Amino acid sequence: MKKQYICIGCPLGCVLEVEIEGKEVLSVSGNQCPVGEKWIREEIKAPKRTLLTVLPVKNGKFDTVSVKSSKPVPKDRIPELLQILARVEVEAPVHVGDVILHNPLGLNVDIVATREA
Numbered sequence: 001m002k003k004q005y006i007c008i009g010c011p012l013g014c015v016l017e018v019e020i021e022g023k024e025v026l027s028v029s030g031n032q033c034p035v036g037e038k039w040i041r042e043e044i045k046a047p048k049r050t051l052l053t054v055l056p057v058k059n060g061k062f063d064t065v066s067v068k069s070s071k072p073v074p075k076d077r078i079p080e081l082l083q084i085l086a087r088v089e090v091e092a093p094v095h096v097g098d099v100i101l102h103n104p105l106g107l108n109v110d111i112v113a114t115r116e117a
């Protein structure tokens with residue numbers, strides 16, 4: 001089966017023509033650099049996303065703080081991670097870059113604050 005994807009590696013947004021069988025990539029064309037082929041092979045085999053969300057803050061100058069995963073996490077683990085984060089309340093003060101949760105689910109990823117609170 002042939003499918004088209006837009007590469008997200010840079011603003012050029014190359015249209016990738018990808019021949020796929022199951023989760024196996026047979027061929028990639030349309031990419032103007034190797035990043036596009038590397039990205040689409042990973043996207044089809046094991047997609048990852050950076051998790052962005054907000055958490056409640058206790059005794060802070062704001063009621064919530066925005067957080068993100070320090071690296072992209074496997075897309076299929078995101079619901080599990082959100083369930084864990086749904087039980088987290090952060091104690092103020094919070095600073096940008098603070099690790100709110102260290103290595104949840106053993107994914108080798110931290111959840112870090114992206115704002116003061």
Ligand code: SF4
Binds near residue numbers: 008011
């Ligand atoms: S293939 Fe390379 S040049 Fe094209 S959008 Fe992706 S990163 Fe940019």
